[in-house]
Amino acid sequence: MSAASRSMRRPPFWRFARKRQTETKIQEMPPVLKAAPDRRTWDTLLWQRLWRRKIARRMFYELVGLALMGRRDMQVLNCGYREPGYPAFALRPEWEIERLGFQLYHRLTRSVAMNGADVIEIGCGRGGGARFLAENFGPRSYWATDNSRLLIAGNRLRRRPMGLRFRFARADRVPFKAASFDIGLSVETMHCLSDKAAFLDEMARVLRPAGRLLIADFFYQRDSSPSALSVFKKAVRESAWEVDDEQDWTSNTVASLEADSPRRFGEIARLPRMIRKYVLSFASTVESPLYHQLRDGRAAYVHFALSLRRGSRPARPPGDERLR
């Protein structure tokens, strides 16, 4: 196929991105973009290999923290949640453009009473979800943690509602006393963790006996993947937690990615040309492998609500060096 006919069939994504479309304009998206293949080339495979290394993942999020340090938008870094007829909820006008990302936080916490509760979030990213929940649902305290120092530094620079504090912490080692929290949240951080069992143990330590741990993330169906659904479920079975609720949100995630991709393309189009391809593959757009894996069943987006088994004990004794 000549270059000319190829470009007629498949216009570059940034031409569409420039329009900065919003969710309601999904029908304007070029169909050829929606049918984009899940391409694998040597450099994207290399990138995926690198991603498996903890240090690479950390560096990546530090870079994200640095790149977004001065920006007021891009508050959420997740796939979002879209459901036809989802009840409207109030959102600050400047966050409207990222409604689907905030909606994921809204949906995840719909079943818990946050008013007056002590909340810990693991992997808060840019802190948008934390701000939204702390501002609207009245927790007594909300500790938003992340293991990117730059993301935490950026979050501390921006104004925050009462009760919300940001702190550097690794998911498997948080600097809080045992039994300090009522609710634990983790939005799309699970897939970054090499040791999910250590995370579950640490959450069992810092949550109170009646505490709930709410998780939303994508998982792979291939058992050999460190982020396989089977691996996570096994870790839960062997932990102090039991599953109260498990819901498949794959179709909501796919719908969200389709609706939000034009906006994401707009952001990617502002980056240097040579890195766009790589950003496209992990930035959760309809051009990313994740989108195709979710669509064809190789991956699933799942929500878990966990509660502590009766009589289960904190995995580590209270009163150690990691005090508040």
Ligand SMILES: C[S@@+](CC[C@H](N)C(=O)[O-])C[C@H]1O[C@@H](n2cnc3c(N)ncnc32)[C@H](O)[C@@H]1O
């Ligand atoms: C995909 S982002 C999600 C951010 C946020 N939850 C949101 O929805 O906007 C994943 C976040 O997890 C954080 N993370 C990755 N590994 C972590 C770990 N071991 N401990 C704590 N946070 C971690 C990253 O720094 C990043 O901010």
